Amino acid sequence: xxxxxxxxxxxxxxxxxxxxxxxxxxxxxxxxxxxxxxxxxxxxxxxxxxxxxxxxxxxxxxxxxxxxxxxxxxxxxxxxxxxxxxxxxxxxxxxxxxxxxxxxxxxxxxxx
Amino acid sequence: xxxxxxxxxxxxxxxxxxxxxxxxxxxxxxxxxxxxxxxxxxxxxxxxxxxxxxxxxxxxxxxxxxxxxxxxxxxxxxxxxxxxxxxxxxxxxxxxxxxxxxxxxxxxxxx
Numbered sequence: 001x002x003x004x005x006x007x008x009x010x011x012x013x014x015x016x017x018x019x020x021x022x023x024x025x026x027x028x029x030x031x032x033x034x035x036x037x038x039x040x041x042x043x044x045x046x047x048x049x050x051x052x053x054x055x056x057x058x059x060x061x062x063x064x065x066x067x068x069x070x071x072x073x074x075x076x077x078x079x080x081x082x083x084x085x086x087x088x089x090x091x092x093x094x095x096x097x098x099x100x101x102x103x104x105x106x107x108x109x110x111x112x
Numbered sequence: 113x114x115x116x117x118x119x120x121x122x123x124x125x126x127x128x129x130x131x132x133x134x135x136x137x138x139x140x141x142x143x144x145x146x147x148x149x150x151x152x153x154x155x156x157x158x159x160x161x162x163x164x165x166x167x168x169x170x171x172x173x174x175x176x177x178x179x180x181x182x183x184x185x186x187x188x189x190x191x192x193x194x195x196x197x198x199x200x201x202x203x204x205x206x207x208x209x210x211x212x213x214x215x216x217x218x219x220x221x222x223x
Contacts (some may be wrong), residue, residue, distance in 0.1 A: 040120065040215050042116070042213040042214050042216055043200070043213040045210060067214075090154055090155070100157045100160070101155075101157070101211065102155070102157075103155040104154050106153070107152055
């Protein structure tokens with residue numbers, strides 16, 4: 001049982017480049033979300049989805065897009081990378097009782 | 113708005129008890145969580161408590177909730193070097209989806 005899988009683990013981008021962070025879960029969870037983790041700031045919610053075809057913004061959505069075409073996948077797109085988006089990104093999925101969130105291993109992104 | 117606050121660092125000796133504290137602001141919080149993050153890894157749920165409970169114990173872990181003061185604590189008995197990690201407090205309200213995380217408390221365990 002793989003749980004939540006994120007790729008890539010590390011990425012360096014130049015300012016202005018675009019890329020997609022992948023997230024997949026095999027637990028048939030309805031809820032999925034993306035967080036960024038910055039020193040001293042905990043985790044901040046970027047976007048979330050409560051089911052296939054349904055997404056909504058979190059606390060810090062600017063500069064990011066998401067889509068949820070299947071239950072399993074929830075990719076996060078950076079449209080035009082900026083140094084302020086240098087961070088560690090975590091994808092999470094939540095069971096139907098909305099109690100425990102399962103996290104991926106994280107993607108460390110550096111924008112130069 | 114909702115906010116969760118924790119101290120950033122805690123240092124203890126191996127074998128001692130560790131107590132990590134957290135305060136939150138949302139009075140409608142229903143679930144309160146403690147997550148552990150080891151270096152280079154994602155977050156793992158350690159335990160959670162429902163807001164109508166005062167205490168929950170699970171082996172070496174004891175969670176205390178003071179709902180009046182909106183204060184949550186995590187006590188780790190007989191702390192080991194393997195407990196060195198960042199511990200995140202988080203809250204979620206009933207029916208809501210958003211989970212609010214604290215900044216995390218980095219626990220150092222000295223041998």
